[in-house]
Amino acid sequence: MTAAPLDLFARCRTELAAGPEPRFVTVDDAWFLSLDGIGRPDDPRFREGLAALYTVARALRAQSKADGRPFVLPRLEGLYSLEPxxxxxxxxxxxxxxxxxxxxxxxxxxxxxxxxxxxxxLAGGKPPMVRRVKLIGFGEGRAAQALHVGPRHDTRAVREALAAFIEREGFAPSGRRHEIYLSDPLRTPPERQRTIVRYPVV
Incomplete structure (x- = not known):
C-alpha cells in the first residue's frame, strides 16, 4: 500500500492563520531547502535562484516517492532583509x-x-546554482502576521500595518521579514495573489 504524501503545510496550519488584520502567532522550528541571493525580486538572479531551488525540490520529491516517503511540494517562502x-x-x-x-x-x-x-x-547538466541550495532550520517563536491580497511584491501597505500593530502592542520586530506565497503566480492573476507577511517580534 502506498503511503499518503506528507503535507508539510497541513502540519503547521495554525501558523498560517492570517487575515487582513494583523495578529500574533507562535511559529515552531522547521527545516527548509534554501538558497541565498542579493537583488530585488525582479532581478534575473532571483529567477535563477528560484529555478535552482525548485529543481532540487522536485528531484528530492521524486526520490522520496521512489523510497516510499512521498511528500507534497510546499509553497514558496521568502526571507528578506537589507544591508546595514x-x-x-x-x-x-x-x-x-x-x-x-x-x-x-x-x-x-x-x-x-x-x-x-x-x-x-549537476552531473546531468543542471545549472551550477543548484550547488548553492542548502538545508537550514529555524523557528521564529512569537510573530506578527497579516494577509496581503494583490501583487506578491507590492506589500508596502501590509508591512506598514504590521509595523504599527507591533509598536502598538509593545513589541519590536526581530529578524527578517518572512513572506509565504499561498498562490501560484502562473495560475493566479496578480490582483488575486495571496501572501502572508510575517515579522518575528520581541
Missing part, C-alpha cells in the same frame, strides 16, 4: 536587498541525502 545602513525596502538600491528563498523540507532529509542529489543533478 538601509531601512526602507522601497528606497534601497537593488544591491542592498538580501533574500533567502525557502521550501519546507521533511524531517528525514539531511545533507546525506541532499548532497548526492545535487551532485547527480
Amino acid at each position: 545602513g538601509y531601512q526602507d525596502f522601497d528606497a534601497a538600491p537593488p544591491q542592498a536587498w538580501q533574500w533567502t528563498l525557502c521550501l519546507r523540507a521533511p524531517d528525514f532529509v539531511g545533507d546525506n541525502i541532499l548532497w548526492p542529489l545535487k551532485e547527480a543533478l
Whole structure:
C-alpha cells in the first residue's frame, strides 16, 4: 500500500492563520531547502535562484516517492532583509536587498541525502546554482502576521500595518521579514495573489 504524501503545510496550519488584520502567532522550528541571493525580486538572479531551488525540490520529491516517503511540494517562502545602513525596502538600491528563498523540507532529509542529489543533478547538466541550495532550520517563536491580497511584491501597505500593530502592542520586530506565497503566480492573476507577511517580534 502506498503511503499518503506528507503535507508539510497541513502540519503547521495554525501558523498560517492570517487575515487582513494583523495578529500574533507562535511559529515552531522547521527545516527548509534554501538558497541565498542579493537583488530585488525582479532581478534575473532571483529567477535563477528560484529555478535552482525548485529543481532540487522536485528531484528530492521524486526520490522520496521512489523510497516510499512521498511528500507534497510546499509553497514558496521568502526571507528578506537589507544591508546595514538601509531601512526602507522601497528606497534601497537593488544591491542592498538580501533574500533567502525557502521550501519546507521533511524531517528525514539531511545533507546525506541532499548532497548526492545535487551532485547527480549537476552531473546531468543542471545549472551550477543548484550547488548553492542548502538545508537550514529555524523557528521564529512569537510573530506578527497579516494577509496581503494583490501583487506578491507590492506589500508596502501590509508591512506598514504590521509595523504599527507591533509598536502598538509593545513589541519590536526581530529578524527578517518572512513572506509565504499561498498562490501560484502562473495560475493566479496578480490582483488575486495571496501572501502572508510575517515579522518575528520581541
